[in-house]
Amino acid sequence: MIIFPKFLKALHTVLFLAGYLAIAVVASIIDKGGSPGLGLGIIVTATTIAAVLVFGQIFVRTKYKRAIKRQKQTASHATTAAPVTLSAQVSESYDHQARTVWSLIRTAESAVMLSDAQRAFTVPGTPAGVGEQQCFIGRDGSVSLIEVVGEESPWWATTRTLSPTGPNTRHTYRLEPTVTGCTLTVGIVLELQASAEWSPAHKAAWQTHTRQYLGRVKEMLAAQPTGPSTL
Known part of the structure; x- marks a missing residue:
């Protein structure tokens, strides 16, 4: 050669x-x-x-x-070059107590009802809580894997995306009590190389997708009776 x-x-x-x-x-x-x-x-x-x-x-x-x-x-x-940290978040309020909302969104299997996942499950052999890994298979055949890195039931949880090639990505789910129920805030934090592109269009697309997720949560909650508070 x-x-x-x-x-x-x-x-x-x-x-x-x-x-x-x-x-x-x-x-x-x-x-x-x-x-x-x-x-x-x-x-x-x-x-x-x-x-x-x-x-x-x-x-x-x-x-x-x-x-x-x-x-x-x-x-x-x-x-x-030092990585660039970017973040975004979206919130939605519900007329249900935090524990009710937590019970709906916490399990891996709920992604089938709340997102475009065709199949979702907890990875066998991983512990419940911190260290738990969840796998999601999309309708287009894509596969994603996350790991719970911190949580305090029923108030907050933080997950990170497990990917050998993608950016370091963390999602946060935070529930805060309100007079009529609670507010769920979903956030994302990304660490990108300085040369990577994260345009306002990318941020807007993520926010749109997350609002759809929160809207689906509201639809699923509406199908359940409010019931007395368990907190």
Whole structure:
């Protein structure tokens, strides 16, 4: 893979020199044949063209090496730059107590009713509570995995997305009591490389998706009797 390009480069140089020498020989023959001006002109022209080609090749190679060096420096800077932390959140109030809402959203299986998941389950072998992992399979075949990194029932929980390639993503679910029930706030925090893109459109799309989730929670709660408070 390395020897072949080097061979072509050497062959190119040999052919270039051979061509130049051939032109010089022809010019010498013409010169001896009685046309010294024509022979000299041929040699001067050939020499000028050869010089332009050589210096042009050197110029192009220098520009190419500088461009590659700048590209590597840019990639290295993007990799080593401090990550950018971005966040967003959406809230919804319900006429139900916090424990009722918590019971609905806490289990992995509830994602089938509250989102576009076709199947959802707690990963076998993981503990209940902190360390619990939940797997979600979308209707499009996509698979996502989260881990509970903190919670206090029935008030809050924090999860992180388990992905070897995606950004460091955490979701928070916080319930706060109100006079008529409670308010659920869903938040997201992302750590992205400085070169990554997170436009207002991405944020708006996440907020729209989360509002749909919160709206679905309200629909599911409306189908249940309010009942007396258990808190």
